[in-house]
Amino acid sequence: MNQADIFEIKAFVPARDFTTSLVFYADMGFEVRSNAGGIAYLCRDGYSFLLQEIFVESHAHNFQMHILVKDVEAWYAKVCEAKLVEKYSVRLTPIKTQPYYMRDFTVSDPSGVCWIIGENIPGGLHV
Secondary structure, eight states, X not given: OOGGGOOOOOOEEEOSSHHHHXXXXXXXXXXXXXXXXXXXXXXXXXXXXXXXXXXOHXXXXXXXXXXXXXXXXXXXXXXXXXXXXXXXXXXXXXXXXEXXXXXXXXXXXXXXXXXXXXXXXXXXXXX
């Protein structure tokens, strides 16, 4: 087996209230491609994850997802325009310049999963 055998890796994101989480991610711009048996396949711009109808609070509150984007300001504006904080009582942090050469912000989902959305900034090594 070699690296060419792998064409996708997806995380299973927990959901306390599966239906609410599906609507939250749709509001965030993800498309539900399939939804059956407590697992939903969500995509945006060719990237995807699986939402699962399983919730363990300690796991969800320590689970993080990272999205690397070209324009963090535009993403922040989209999150604000979608009124995710108002609709779902989730946490949103301001954009911050990090010492690891990234500008990012975080938004939690309704289950407490932390999404870190950021862009690389010049000066660091990026992989």
